[in-house]
Amino acid sequence: MTTQADLGIDVDVRDAAAVAERRDDLLAAVRDHAGRIAYQLATLQGGDYGRETLSTPGGEWTVKHEAGELEFLLFSPNSGSDTYVISTKQPPEPDDLADALDDYAAFVAAWNDYVASLSGVLDGVSADFPEPATTDGVVAERDRVLDEIRDTCAVIAGEVYRYESDDYGTFTARVAGDRWELKYDEGAVSYLRIGGSGGLYLLSQYESPSAADVREYADRFRGFVEAYNEFVDGLEADLRRISV
Structure with missing residues (x-):
């Protein structure tokens, strides 16, 4: 070894x-x-x-x-x-x-x-902040306008549902260059959308649009109703018109 x-x-x-x-x-x-x-x-x-x-x-x-x-x-x-x-x-x-x-x-x-070095860095910083303004009034006005739009769309959805006899369907119209689409489910409103699949939902089963969006499209909604009435005028069936 x-x-x-x-x-x-x-x-x-x-x-x-x-x-x-x-x-x-x-x-x-x-x-x-x-x-x-x-x-x-x-x-x-x-x-x-x-x-x-x-x-x-x-x-x-x-x-x-x-x-x-x-x-x-x-x-x-x-x-x-x-x-x-x-x-x-x-x-x-x-x-x-x-x-x-x-x-x-x-x-x-x-x-x-x-x-x-950080000691005292917040000395003298006031925590007395102004009272934030409430949005209650704006929200109430937005909801009031949306309720009127929703009631009108309910009539349109019910009439188109009665005419088409399909449980699900849409009524579309072009207003001032924008595509408006009202979708219904057995006569009830599912949504009112402007601008295609990536557009704005003025009515939906989920969240409400902003007050600014409601302001922008509320007046244009009149053109959508007028388009519906023109659609009715072109039909032989006796669908109910809507006054604007």
Whole structure:
């Protein structure tokens, strides 16, 4: 059996476990300490994700959090490669960690200075705001106009349904260059749409249009009713006209 002596090797092999153990102890302490900074940063920024970069004489430190938990702590020295002191990947090399920790106290001091710079930033900011105006009157007027349009469309839908004898159908007309489409379901109004599939729903089973849209199209609705009456005039069936 060949031994170290036979090979002429008389060097002790150092045990790296002690170095790794010391590194892990240091990283655990940094993770706990920097984790408190990450939590404070999340509280300050108010978001689920965030980061802050702080300058020190030795370089720059970037702390990133996710939901208040430390995600990584990065040291970018003035010269040399970046070192992820804390990350979700493999731990740093002992030499790189030692260089970073030489500057870690400066990073904490930079953080404290950053927080101190924000102290009093909201002093003198008034929280006495003017009362916001209510939209009750505008909404009431919009709904009043829409109710009139809906009642008129109900008559048109019922008459076209009676004439066509189909459970589902539409009445369409072109008014001032726009395509108006009234869709009915067994005589009840499903929607009144202007402008095709991507157009404005003046009436629908979902949300109401804005007051500005109602104002724009309410007067044009008269032309839609007139188009319906012209449609009736061209039929032999006795459909009921609507007065405008």
